[in-house]
Amino acid sequence: MSGSNIIIENNYIHDNPYHFGMQIITDHTNEISAFNYNNIMRNNILANNLQGLYSRNNVNLQIYNNLIYGNGEYAGIFLGDGDITSSNFDSNSKVSNNIIIGQPYSVANYSHKNVEYRNNIFFSPTSAPFRLTGAGLTGQTMDYNCYYGKSYSGEGSHGMVADPKFVNAGTRDYHLRSDSPAINKGVALSYVDKDIEGKPRPQGSGYDIGAYEYGSAAPADTQAPTVSAFTIPAAATSLTVPVTSLTATDNVAVTGYLLTESASAPAASATGWSAGKPASFTFASAGSKTLYAWAKDAAGNVSASRSASVTITINASCVTSGATWQSAAFASQSAYFTAEFDAVPNANNINGVTGLSLGAPSAYSSLAATVRFSTSGVIDARKAGGYAAAANVAYTAGTSYHFRLQGNVAARLYSIYVKPAGSAEILLGKDYAFRTEQSAVTALDRWSLYADVGNHEVCNFTIKADDLQAPSAPAGLAFSNATQTGLTLGWTAATDNIGVADYRLDLSQNSGFTSLVTGYSNRSLGNVTSAALTGLSAGTVYYARLRAADAAGNISANSAAASTTTSAPPDVTPPAAPSNVTLSNPTVSSLNLAWTASTDNIGVTSYKLDVSLNSSFSNFIAGYNNKDLGNVTSTSISGLSAGTVYYARLRAYDAAGNVSANSASASAATSTLADTSAPSAPGSAALSNPTVS
Numbered sequence: 216m217s218g219s220n221i222i223i224e225n226n227y228i229h230d231n232p233y234h235f236g237m238q239i240i241t242d243h244t245n246e247i248s249a250f251n252y253n254n255i256m257r258n259n260i261l262a263n264n265l266q267g268l269y270s271r272n273n274v275n276l277q278i279y280n281n282l283i284y285g286n287g288e289y290a291g292i293f294l295g296d297g298d299i300t301s302s303n304f305d306s307n308s309k310v311s312n313n314i315i316i317g318q319p320y321s322v323a324n325y326s327h328k329n330v331e332y333r334n335n336i337f338f339s340p341t342s343a344p345f346r347l348t349g350a351g352l353t354g355q356t357m358d359y360n361c362y363y364g365k366s367y368s369g370e371g372s373h374g375m376v377a378d379p380k381f382v383n384a385g386t387r388d389y390h391l392r393s394d395s396p397a398i399n400k401g402v403a404l405s406y407v408d409k410d411i412e413g414k415p416r417p418q419g420s421g422y423d424i425g426a427y428e429y430g431s432a433a434p435a436d437t438q439a440p441t442v443s444a445f446t447i448p449a450a451a452t453s454l455t456v457p458v459t460s461l462t463a464t465d466n467v468a469v470t471g472y473l474l475t476e477s478a479s480a481p482a483a484s485a486t487g488w489s490a491g492k493p494a495s496f497t498f499a500s501a502g503s504k505t506l507y508a509w510a511k512d513a514a515g516n517v518s519a520s521r522s523a524s525v526t527i528t529i530n531a532s533c534v535t536s537g538a539t540w541q542s543a544a545f546a547s548q549s550a551y552f553t554a555e556f557d558a559v560p561n562a563n564n565i566n567g568v569t570g571l572s573l574g575a576p577s578a579y580s581s582l583a584a585t586v587r588f589s590t591s592g593v594i595d596a597r598k599a600g601g602y603a604a605a606a607n608v609a610y611t612a613g614t615s616y617h618f619r620l621q622g623n624v625a626a627r628l629y630s631i632y633v634k635p636a637g638s639a640e641i642l643l644g645k646d647y648a649f650r651t652e653q654s655a656v657t658a659l660d661r662w663s664l665y666a667d668v669g670n671h672e673v674c675n676f677t678i679k680a681d682d683l684q685a686p687s688a689p690a691g692l693a694f695s696n697a698t699q700t701g702l703t704l705g706w707t708a709a710t711d712n713i714g715v716a717d718y719r720l721d722l723s724q725n726s727g728f729t730s731l732v733t734g735y736s737n738r739s740l741g742n743v744t745s746a747a748l749t750g751l752s753a754g755t756v757y758y759a760r761l762r763a764a765d766a767a768g769n770i771s772a773n774s775a776a777a778s779t780t781t782s783a784p785p786d787v788t789p790p791a792a793p794s795n796v797t798l799s800n801p802t803v804s805s806l807n808l809a810w811t812a813s814t815d816n817i818g819v820t821s822y823k824l825d826v827s828l829n830s831s832f833s834n835f836i837a838g839y840n841n842k843d844l845g846n847v848t849s850t851s852i853s854g855l856s857a858g859t860v861y862y863a864r865l866r867a868y869d870a871a872g873n874v875s876a877n878s879a880s881a882s883a884a885t886s887t888l889a890d891t892s893a894p895s896a897p898g899s900a901a902l903s904n905p906t907v908s
Contacts, residue, residue, distance in 0.1 A: 236261030287874030385784020565669025709763035
């Protein structure tokens with residue numbers, strides 16, 4: 216293309232092995248009609264072409280916000296030698312905020328004068344970031360660039376030699392990571408006010424180096440979590456109802472949970488959100504109730520709700536204490552159990568106890584575990600030989616208090632919790648020993664209450680044996696469906712005495728699990744037997760282990776670990792150019808070509824041959840333009856003309872399609888034709904000039 220005031224932008228030009236991805240040139244010597252002024256080449260992606268971007272005979276050219284990678288030959292940006300003799304041509308160009316990956320040279324400049332190179336990332340050129348050659352090449356300014364793999368001594372004081380830390384170069388994601396040294400380290404350029412994606416610059420305190428401005432690459436998290444499981448009992452006899460299961464997932468991470476009686480979605484800033492899954496919910500009244508579970512993430516996205524219903528029936532036959540013992544039987548407990556009840560003191564400063572015993576009590580000493588509304592106006596509990604409390608909980612007449620007592624009969628220990636109406640649960644005593652007189656008791660089967668000062672009322676007493684049996688460890692872990700960024704993990708379901716409710720996943724890059732992949736530390740998967748793992752790195756070994764959990768919170772041992780490797784990243788490294796190219800064994804119509812094999816990070820798969828009648832390869836012999844030879848180191852070139860000089864050059868290819876630079880060319884002449892024509896016969900003979908001898 217040639218012309219002036221042209222903008223070439225937003226193109227993706229790829230997989231052209233025969234030519235430049237993009238060029239803007241004139242190719243004649245008329246110095247007036249050949250003018251190319253004020254052109255712009257921006258926001259383009261040039262990938263896997265013979266070369267990247269080419270300019271010749273241009274003035275005031277701007278090249279910025281371009282991504283150039285995988286191009287096989289010579290340079291990412293080639294400022295070529297012009298054919299215009301005017302001193303004004305090929306001058307005053309700006310090369311800014313480009314990312315150039317690989318190639319022998321990031322930039323080659325053969326004639327352009329007064330060029331500014333700023334805010335570029337020159338990543339792993341095989342030879343050097345710059346090739347500057349040609350007469351009168353003056354005014355080259357390099358500063359604020361980032362070099363990786365090869366440095367450049369002519370860089371200004373603000374340049375850096377550092378890994379720019381792309382998000383994932385293996386998957387061609389050249390956005391900057393949050394820890395990139397290129398962030399805020401560029402210079403402000405008025406003509407580069409947006410990045411390659413059209414996002415304003417700067418996003419931070421300064422311009423970033425490269426085509427992508429950090430903060431514009433990753434879109435805001437707009438995906439809300441999903442509540443995939445939520446259950447509560449269908450019936451209850453207490454206003455406080457346990458949560459049987461609650462599972463929520465998010466594309467990033469769940470950061471909060473909330474239970475409400477309202478179906479209206481809560482704001483992420485509303486009160487009541489908890490970082491952990493709530494174990495229970497206290498309703499305001501009895502009856503048929505629907506409870507709604509919500510989840511949110513760090514970005515403030517709130518999930519749709521999942522609901523569950525319960526019918527609460529409050530025991531109308533509450534028991535009131537007095538100066539005689541009131542007692543009721545329950546199923547005998549000899550191991551772990553949980554008892555719950557609601558109690559209301561009918562006055563302040565009473566002396567009323569509620570306790571558990573073996574058989575009907577006749578005195579305080581008959582109670583193994585006891586909670587008391589004391590005459591000092593606080594709630595306490597019996598600990599071996601006396602009363603104690605881990606917290607100072609004052610009580611008020613007429614207020615309902617919900618108690619939860621967890622006992623271990625075999626160890627003669629219990630813990631007691633109290634939840635005043637409208638407040639959070641408070642630990643009253645942890646692992647208190649049974650009353651001294653009951654230190655040998657082996658079972659409990661009665662609950663009782665008594666008051667000698669005032670009285671209190673107890674309702675909704677329940678007791679159940681606790682599930683303390685952990686599930687078996689998951690087995691048969693196996694990975695499948697590997698991609699560059701994801702894996703599928705499957706396993707055989709664990710077993711449990713009641714039922715498995717959830718699986719917890721750890722994912723690590725080491726077999727010792729000494730560090731875990733972000734988002735995969737004890738990750739809740741729900742009650743499933745397979746899971747998709749996403750956001751992984753290409754060509755990386757991952758180790759996974761699982762634990763099974765039941766509704767009671769019992770956790771299995773870790774499973775045996777499984778490991779696999781994600782798919783390798785694309786091969787973007789071209790082979791080395793073939794060397795020692797020689798022509799030999801000329802005949803009148805053929806030559807033999809041989810060379811030393813190229814090297815490649817993975818392996819060379821083919822060589823491509825050009826044969827020409829001139830050293831500049833401006834044209835090619837028929838059948839010998841980019842001819843595929845296969846993976847060999849010699850070949851015969853046939854169908855040639857006798858007594859003619861031929862030039863040959865090679866390129867090496869790998870399986871990913873990366874192509875080396877051209878080899879040095881070799882030249883030789885074919886043999887001349889043999890002379891098979893005899894001379895003509897002499898003409899008529901004659902004698903002359905006789906003498907006497």
